[in-house]
Amino acid sequence: MGGTSIKYGLVDSNGNIIHKGAIATGFEKEELLQNLTIIVDEYVSGSSGGVKGIGISMPGIVKENGFLLTAGAIQSFFGLNLKQEIEERTGIFTKIENDANAVAIAEKWLGNASDKRNYVCVILGTGVGGGIVINDQVYRGHNGMAGEFGWMIIDGIKDITDIETKSITQRAAIVCGLINQYNIQARKRKEKEVTDAREIFQKEEDGEQLAIEVVDQFLDDLAVGILNLIGCFDPEIILIGGAISSNEIFIKRIQKRLIMLEKKHQSMSFLIGKGLPSVVATKLKNDAGILGAVYQVKIAQEQLNKEMSK
The missing domain is CATH 3.30.420.40 (ATPase, nucleotide binding domain)
Incomplete structure (x- = not known):
């Protein structure tokens, strides 16, 4: 998510981007949350294997629990727990990450910092x-x-x-x-x-x-x-x-x-x-934000699976 557009995609666990798209961001809180939910719902209905998690990278000061102290140009999201909002609307596990951190994470996974x-x-x-x-x-x-x-x-x-x-x-x-x-x-x-x-x-x-x-x-x-x-x-x-x-x-x-x-x-x-x-x-250019956010979901779910198997 950026101040101009929301770039989104469907990604598999190996980091392959199966589909990509983009829409204008918009800055009204409820409209923006609805647009995010629609994107997820369309992937859920069109995916035979189901959607196992949602990763969002965005500007601002993002706490690990998904609470946004700030959100860049998206001022209507200041003070919002975006993780909680998205999970309540979709029922799907969600991770929120600062966009620059997402780039760093993606570059470790598949880029020039491997x-x-x-x-x-x-x-x-x-x-x-x-x-x-x-x-x-x-x-x-x-x-x-x-x-x-x-x-x-x-x-x-x-x-x-x-x-x-x-x-x-x-x-x-x-x-x-x-x-x-x-x-x-x-x-x-x-x-x-x-x-x-x-x-x-x-x-x-x-x-x-x-x-x-x-x-x-x-x-x-x-x-x-x-x-x-x-x-x-x-x-x-x-x-x-x-x-x-x-x-x-x-x-x-x-x-x-x-x-x-x-x-x-x-x-x-x-x-x-x-x-x-x-x-x-x-290395990953404009795909880094999506891939970094998805990797956080991947790691969180792997850790959860390990704990459940004990």
């Missing part, structure tokens, strides 16, 4: 989300808030009323960061604003000075954020997710910019070639 025990996922989109895996376990923190990398502050907070304007999200996300920073400068220069990051990269390639400056700062800000994560978590690998992760040129530019910063960091430069993590794109 042989890693300690790694970090950085999800670039409207904001900057993250999934942290320590010793093969997702680290959630006290409130389920761990991984809100976009909240990190990077510089220049003196005399600023809202210091979140200096956060990673508002400097190094794709929408709130790159696009927003470009448009702020475009308005000052009375130039045309953009709505798509691809336009900015194309303008940069075409030699537009504004795009060159904004992209350069964007790459620096994102690399600084990643450098801080390396110092905090010492991961084996850092995975970059979100739609932009499909852009191989972008991934190479981030890798190059990060290496440049590591060389300029006196303490970290000593560790170059001695185990600093590589930065790679996620």
